[in-house]
Amino acid sequence: MSDIVIIGGGIAGLSAGARLAPHASVTLLEAEAALGYHASGRSAAMFEAQYGLPTTIQLNLASAAFHHGENGGYTSPRGILFAARVHERATFEAENAAMKMAEISPAEAIALVPILNPDTVAFAAYHQAAYDLDTDRMLQDFARTIRGHGGTIHLNAPVTAIEKPGRWQITAGNAVHQADVVVDAAGAWADQVARMAGIAPLSLVPCRRSMARIPAPGGHDVARWPMFFGTGERWYAKPDAGQLLVSPAEEDPVEPTDAWADDMVLAEGLARYEEMVTAPVTRITANWAGLRTFSPDRALVLGAAPQDPSFFWSAGQGGYGFQTAPAASQLVADLILGRPPALDPQLAAALSPARFA
Template sequence: MTERADFLVVGGGIAGVGAAARLSLDASVIVLETEDAIGRHSTGRSAAIYIRNYGNRTLRALNAASEPVLKEPEGISDRTLLSPRGEMLIATEEELPDLKAYLEGASGLEELSAKEAVDLFPILREELIAAAAIERAAQDIDVDRLLQGFARLLRHNGGRIVTDAPAKAILRDGGVWRVATPKGDFEAPVVINAAGAWADEIARLAGVRPVGLVPMRRSAAILPAPEGHNVSAWPLVASASESWYAKPEAGKLMVSPADEDPVDPHDAWADDMVLAEGLYRFEQAVTVPVTRVERSWAGLRSFVADRTPVAGFAPDAQGFFWLAGQGGYGVQTAPALSQLTADLCLARAPSLDPETVAALDPKRLF
């Protein structure tokens, strides 16, 4: 028996579940997820921070549009999804051009002296800091509460999430898309490709031209808090060239080499050598040694050539909607991109400005 809906969403990460939740207010929606639960891959391995100035001009527009929802998530949560953190960039002499480039077009950043930077993150080597800046309004995001809130909204509106349902075949026939899975067959006039690192594979399965998605591994490790320090109020700190970053995490420090190694889509894990090199770069910037790694992991950040997300109908396949290529910005842009997806799929005027919508359109890639 084939189950029918107005929209099928392939992928149960924050992008797919968010879009499905917004669509469910006005349409019937089914989410098909390969794993046994939603949010298993990039969503569950996010650095979980909202940084308004992170990314290019289009991404900054998406960040700004998402902030009100993260602050007041009506229908998703009964309280804000944000909590104070701050993001500080530090630059050596060699990294000054990187910091200058980041500051261009940014808003709400405050330049700091080396001493002020060390006051905020006390284990930094003051003598190595040529310049620093902080976005005090950067905030931690409760990613699980956002994801589960979207899922509850979807189910409340009659939508469904089907787990353990990888797409085995996708075919358009008679004006509808049919997706065959081990949990049965599903059909809808519109299929939304929110498959993360696997989005190009889903497109090929459907006979749709890929967008040139490149999954890139990003590793991280949890270190004990430096002895004698309470790190809970420290900001996230990153090198201006993005060669490492560190963020307080449940009383410990999460440190990432900020790696971007192209890989095939898979259930990612940290590369020991890449992680060791990144921890060494972090160690050179601080006054305490790295003595122990409590655990490590990796996720995939997927980009197209211009490093801007892809959101819109495919130019070569009727009813095939792209929602992919969010890179490392997927969680903090999810509120804006989910609303845009619902607007475009339901033929409504988008709330985002036309320039941003055009910059996200997959047509730009062909």
């Protein structure tokens, strides 16, 4: 049985650990005091199979059965709606085609989201097959699987050194962990982990995305509203615990950090949202930001480093970490365990870090 150390306690690391734990001795190291603290804990928590690059969509589709059925299922109905202004017809049509949305009338859109502004919403589209994801339960279930197979999870364990005198030696806190395989699932910090290990970084780019929570607009019951977007993803809004989350949907490159919302960016995004609705934003009950980390071609990076086949990447999720986790983690586990991948070999090759070599 191999010893595997996974660096990162977000959805990428936990899902990979859960796949590997029945077959190997797994140790997961998380720098923070809680699992899923950074990007995973600040996710929009949606599953829309047609959202993302073609490779991401293939991972989404391969993950659907898990999301809907594993452990009783992690999904609940939500739906998504696009709202476009009169001069945005071309972009609106392109996005509808890419995501297989069905165009509906502005009146039908307003029936779904009563605060949409009939003076600014010229076109709309809707897709019912989009779902809320119970991301917290998914994280906890993956962690439970790791522990249930004898794996260990260490919190408050930032990695400070990685060496390979023979086997990997990973220093985290006051402990040194030995491993045959290292899995780099460190999110925005994945390049930093690679450098410590003497592995060429991928030029990953963490991008901030801000979020505001506002009271239910106009006193409406928002529970059954779909998630709704401006064309070009200039903003989006999503019901959440009786209130509404509104994001400017920005992707501003930043250094790896505990991200905070930028007040000006948030204000500009809320203004774009307000242009499309009849209920102004009068109060924000909370705000935060998370990091979406992208590879140079914006596709996930899953597989062994060309420089060392015992160093595995699970990085570049770019905001699609939960959607893709079941299939992405299965691919990582298959490759580490030397099994034929369950996914199409062409997809596995397209996601391999070898493409950047």
